[in-house]
Amino acid sequence: LKSMAEAKTSDQLTGLVDRLGPQNLEGMLISGGFSKQGILCLDPVLEGIAQIKKEHPRLKVLVHTGFMDRAQARSLKGLGIDGVLTNLMASKKAIAEVYGLKGFTPEHFYETIRLLKGQKLKVIPHIIMGLGGPKLKEDFGAVKKAVALGADALVFVIVKKISASIDFQPPRVDQERIAALIGYARRLAPQLPLSFGCAKPPGKQTAALEQALIRLGIGAIAFPSQQTVAYAAQNGLPYVFRQSCCAL
Numbered sequence: 001l002k003s004m005a006e007a008k009t010s011d012q013l014t015g016l017v018d019r020l021g022p023q024n025l026e027g028m029l030i031s032g033g034f035s036k037q038g039i040l041c042l043d044p045v046l047e048g049i050a051q052i053k054k055e056h057p058r059l060k061v062l063v064h065t066g067f068m069d070r071a072q073a074r075s076l077k078g079l080g081i082d083g084v085l086t087n088l089m090a091s092k093k094a095i096a097e098v099y100g101l102k103g104f105t106p107e108h109f110y111e112t113i114r115l116l117k118g119q120k121l122k123v124i125p126h127i128i129m130g131l132g133g134p135k136l137k138e139d140f141g142a143v144k145k146a147v148a149l150g151a152d153a154l155v156f157v158i159v160k161k162i163s164a165s166i167d168f169q170p171p172r173v174d175q176e177r178i179a180a181l182i183g184y185a186r187r188l189a190p191q192l193p194l195s196f197g198c199a200k201p202p203g204k205q206t207a208a209l210e211q212a213l214i215r216l217g218i219g220a221i222a223f224p225s226q227q228t229v230a231y232a233a234q235n236g237l238p239y240v241f242r243q244s245c246c247a248l
Contacts, residue, residue, distance in 0.1 A: 010048030027060030053080030090142035091132030130173035157199035198222035
């Protein structure tokens with residue numbers, strides 16, 4: 001959280017936009033700190049979000065929530081936000097042992113998506129690949145369920161180690177299975193926007209995977225490697241760089 005701008009109240013949130021200068025901003029992503037129950041406490045900043053969208057409708061505002069109940073989902077309706085991001089993990093073991101959310105299951109993620117869609121909100125699940133094993137068996141079911149629930153886009157990410165001080169060894173992920181999973185998503189929902197997100201390990205293998213995903217029809221890649229950009233150029237593929245969240 002140290003790299004994030006802090007805003008615990010609506011005044012702090014609107015003040016942050018004023019201080020940075022709304023003319024200098026494309027948008028903002030509001031996320032956590034989450035509780036031990038996987039909940040992002042948004043109540044203190046809801047008025048601020050509504051004010052920002054009213055005064056600066058051009059700014060894109062995304063909210064990355066945790067689990068939500070009906071009342072929490074309803075509280076986001078009418079704010080004018082441009083999308084809600086949700087994590088989606090298909091492995092019950094990983095939910096408990098990696099994320100520390102004991103007693104929770106994939107159904108809690110699905111219910112959150114269901115409630116958000118019930119409020120006519122744009123929902124973009126993030127499929128966190130590999131936590132259930134390198135073959136991604138459970139992730140295929142998560143993709144199918146997300147599509148059935150009406151997801152407006154899908155972002156695929158790979159868990160990586162973000163700090164040397166954290167005792168966590170990222171799982172090995174079978175890259176052929178990643179390609180198979182995203183190819184499955186593309187066949188299942190040909191018009192659905194698909195993105196390869198910013199959470200991914202660096203290196204030659206990831207660069208090769210990015211190029212394979214382009215061939216499968218991925219629509220956006222966050223922080224693509226130079227090799228991937230060169231691949232697109234060499235193959236005459238049109239592309240554009242955008243300073244925005246890959247969920248958009």
